[in-house]
Amino acid sequence: MRILVVEDDVLIAVSIRQLLQEAGYAVDVEHDAISGLRTFDIEPRDLVVLDLRLPGMAGGGIALCRAIRERSANIPVLMLTAIDSAAAKVTGLDAGADDYLTKPFHIDELLARVRALLRRAPTAIQPRLAVGALVLDPASRSVVHAGRVIALTAKEYAVLEYLMRHAGAVVSSSELIDHAWDSNYDGYSNVVQTYIRYLRRKLRSPGLPDPIRTHRGSGYSIDTDPS
Template sequence: MKLLVVEDDVRIADIVRRTLAEAGYAVDVTHTAPAGVEAFEIETYDLVVLDLMLPGLPRGGMDVCARIRELNTDIPILMLTGLDSARKRVEGLDAGADDYLVKPFHLVELLARVRALLRRAPRALAPVLRAQGVTLEPATRTATRAGRTIVLTAKEYAVLEYLMSNAGKIISSSELIDHAWDSNYEGFSNVVQSYIRYLRQKLTLPGEVEIIETRRGAGYVIAADE
């Protein structure tokens, strides 16, 4: 899943980014209200972590929250603030935030609130994915095939989930990077190839049919069930 963090304090933003990334999320970070709005207008995210006191717009995070709600009424928004007052909490919730976390906060609580919001999001309620004899369970991030449970890393899950969600469609490496890694990823170009190999090793035992097909020069595809 891909998250957007809008936080003007660079140190806090980096801590939040690293914490979320270590939990398996792809994370983009911006530091101003206009940049946050622009990022949301360009990219697709599953959740937004939004600071209240942001430069660049008259009401800071409130304006960003309102604009996000104009574009998407369902995406979860977790608002961060150093102002611990009932009035500010109410203003944030009225602007469209789903939850509120006051600074300083414990990182374990941040992760717990992110997980809770994602569970309640409409997308999180999507049915279990099935294709070519493989079942993918979003709640546990595990796959099953031929009666055996296959434990996946966060990145393996993200890649497989996207391929299975788009069963029958050829997905390019760049599209997978956009989904499973953050927008500033500048690592090795063969990272997708590596994760496809990891998935094949986990999903396919000797004698079983390989479910992830490579279409040379185009990308990867999992055939849709008929």
């Protein structure tokens, strides 16, 4: 899933980005309200994390939150602020924020709130995904194949989750890059092929077909009936 972080403190923004990327999310970062809204307009994300006090727009994070709400009523917004007061929280929530986190915050709490917001989002798909012998649980970020627990890296998990959420459909490499890597990705072109190979190696089970199917020139799929 892709997350947009709008935070004017560069050090905090870098820390949040690294934390979320290590958790398997693709993250784009902007440092002012106008740039944040422009990035959101280009491609809405699955979640927006924004600071209350942002330069570039009258009203800062509150104005940005309202602008996002005008464009989408469904995408969850987590607001960050150093102002620990009931009035500030009420203002943020009234502007359309779904949750509120006061700085400084613990990294585990930030991740827990992100997971909770993504689960509660109206567009969210069922928490537990099961396709054939594959079972993926987003809440615990665990994967089981044919009764065997599979240890995946954050990127492997992100690629597999996207394929499973689109089971039966052919997903292109560019779609997977858009989902699992951020907009600044400029790495080698066969990165998706490489991660598909990693996944196949880990998911391989004697007597069972390869759960991932390659469609040459089109992409990859996980079929609902792999037999």
